[in-house]
Amino acid sequence: MEDVEQYDLVGIGTGPTNLSLAALAEPVPNFSARFLDARPEFRWHPGMMVPDAGLQVSYLKDLVTTVDPTSRFSFLNYLAENGRLFRSLIANRDRCTRQEFEQYYRWVARQLPSLRWNRPVDEVRLRRNRLEAVSGRTRYSTGSLVLGTGRTPALPGFAEPLQGPTVLHSADLLHLAPKVRGKDVLVVGGGQSGAEVVNYFLGPDRALPGRLTWISSRVGFQPLDDSPFTNEWFAPDYVDHFHRLPAERRAELLRHQRLASDGITESLLEGIYQRLYQLDFLAGAPLQHQLLTGRRVVGLERDGDRLVAAVHNQDLDREEVHAADVVVFCTGYRSALPACMDPLADRLLNARGELEVNRDYSLEWDGPTGVRIYVQNMSEPTHGVADPNLSLAAWRSAQILNAITGRKVYRTDHETSATAWSSGFPPPGAPPSEPLPTVRSI
Ligand SMILES: Cc1cc2nc3c(=O)[nH]c(=O)nc-3n(C[C@H](O)[C@H](O)[C@H](O)COP(=O)(O)OP(=O)(O)OC[C@H]3O[C@@H](n4cnc5c(N)ncnc54)[C@H](O)[C@@H]3O)c2cc1C
Incomplete structure (x- = not known):
């Protein structure tokens, strides 16, 4: 009953x-x-x-x-x-x-x-x-x-079969707590979540990865646009205007406005930059890192204990391969x-x-x-x-x-x-x- x-x-x-x-x-x-x-x-x-x-x-x-x-x-x-x-x-x-x-x-x-x-x-x-x-x-x-x-967390389809403590979406970062100390880590995504995950991995010296690769499909690691007129897109008046527009124009505007919602806060960018400087020049370079822009991860496979990511380099229009022990997808939500x-x-x-x-x-x-x-x-x-x-x-x-x-x-x-x-x-x-x-x- x-x-x-x-x-x-x-x-x-x-x-x-x-x-x-x-x-x-x-x-x-x-x-x-x-x-x-x-x-x-x-x-x-x-x-x-x-x-x-x-x-x-x-x-x-x-x-x-x-x-x-x-x-x-x-x-x-x-x-x-x-x-x-x-x-x-x-x-x-x-x-x-x-x-x-x-x-x-x-x-x-x-x-x-x-x-x-x-x-x-x-x-x-x-x-x-x-x-x-x-x-x-x-x-x-x-x-x-x-x-x-x-x-819902948006994990690329090719990563789904490998999901677990070494292949994860950022939404599971603290749940799955991947072991990164001394490991080769790949962080995919140049938005706020990607930056937060990178910043987390750059935490205490004793827990640092051995190598860190951070990949963004954007042209750079770009800041959140938090300026006054941009912020008017986040005010009530704009909703009335936006809702009245034709669907194609709305979609076009959203593409232009991406950095107003998905850019990285400036304080976090500064914090990451300063930490990398400190590690590279003051702490004896205990971490190897590469920050890559204009690249899109298009596939991922397991090869023994390692993971191999297929990456499209958009600047040179060619394929690259990046191997890692842990891959974190900071690829947003749908x-x-x-x-x-x-x-x-x-x-x-x-x-x-x-x-x-x-x-x-x-x-x-x-x-x-x-x-x-x-x-x-x-x-x-x-x-x-x-x-x-x-x-x-x-x-x-x-x-x-x-x-x-x-x-x-x-x-x-x-x-x-x-x-x-x-x-x-x-x-x-x-x-x-x-x-x-x-x-x-x-
Ligand atoms: C890591 C992160 C940080 C963010 N920080 C900010 C920020 O600083 N500023 C900002 O403006 N925005 C931020 N956002 C964006 C947005 O504000 C948040 O995603 C916010 O949590 C959205 O709230 P919500 O209520 O829509 O969804 P959620 O917070 O996702 O809550 C959904 C709830 O629905 C429940 N639920 C789902 N399905 C069912 C079901 N079938 N039956 C019963 N319950 C169900 C879930 O258990 C959950 O509690 C952030 C987003 C993320 C991912």
Whole structure:
């Protein structure tokens, strides 16, 4: 006999994105929500929680602040409640580590009664004009489902059969803890994850690899573009503009904007450069290293105890071979409909196998009226480069909550940009026309 529970909203997955939604939904009166996650507790990319990894956005881009700075679930309130606001300001100034942000997320998660852990959702189906998320013996029934299941590590197909402690994706770095001391190590990928993995391997002298090769398909080891006008791509106004563009233009823009999301933070580049200098000239060169650009790994095979990577040198248009003991692929993540949605996939994916995401983050489908499926962190092709990032997480959650409740629970439409995304002169510095509503006033 299965149990059936009814909610106004059911969230699948409780990473930062749906945690934000849960925090924003918490004070809404007469509204029931349940968030289900497969994990036993909140964790934030634990396989990549390397020491000192820095948050890549301002800590004000927390779960709530950009839409409700008065929320008790803000990062600043976390610091204050835990008696470390002044010490944090002195120690960190405007920076924050991923480790501390995970602690903050866990602090919020402990206060939200709507969350349930150890609840993997195996299947979502449509029954009697309601969506049902099935986890074990319980069916969570709702008219509004929000998918927050995150992205999947993208390991190249040729590496999959070799996956293990010597061939891995960066997402498993700390889980599989490859033994690299004195070994020949190949790191594939010149983005932030690649840089974090290289920096990790360059850690204490006693654990250094014997040889380290770092390969990037880009023209160099390039910095994250964190400049002000680029950052306007990570602000609400740009989403409206981007969503209205034709699909081909959106895809072209995303290709141009890559370094705004996938470049390497300048402080990390400096740290790696300084460490290599120190090893080469001050520490007696205990590590041989080669940093290679313009190269793409196109194959990998095992040869006895060794791994042999086939590499295409894009500058010279020729094939190269690189042997190693350990290969770490820092090849990013891909967005996909989670397997639990398979029963509805035919109705959600278009002829090209893509989701069609409406401006309010609901999916286009032929389901019953009023039955909606919303997505978090799955709409970069339609909503822009900021979608997988934390910058708009609270704002997107507020938009989803407004759409589900049919009310302006949070105000999301009054921010402006310095860049005129569409032509015309808006009144400079025009104040918001309406006062900010509070959740308590509805
Ligand atoms: C290493 C790393 C560092 C990052 N650092 C930053 C940063 O500093 N700044 C920034 O802006 N962005 C950063 N990002 C990008 C982005 O902010 C994060 O990926 C963020 O975790 C996305 O949150 P999410 O909730 O969408 O997904 P996730 O954090 O991946 O959470 C998804 C959750 O869904 C659960 N789940 C999946 N399937 C099911 C199911 N069927 N049933 C139940 N539960 C399920 C999982 O257990 C998981 O808890 C980083 C990404 C990575 C990989």
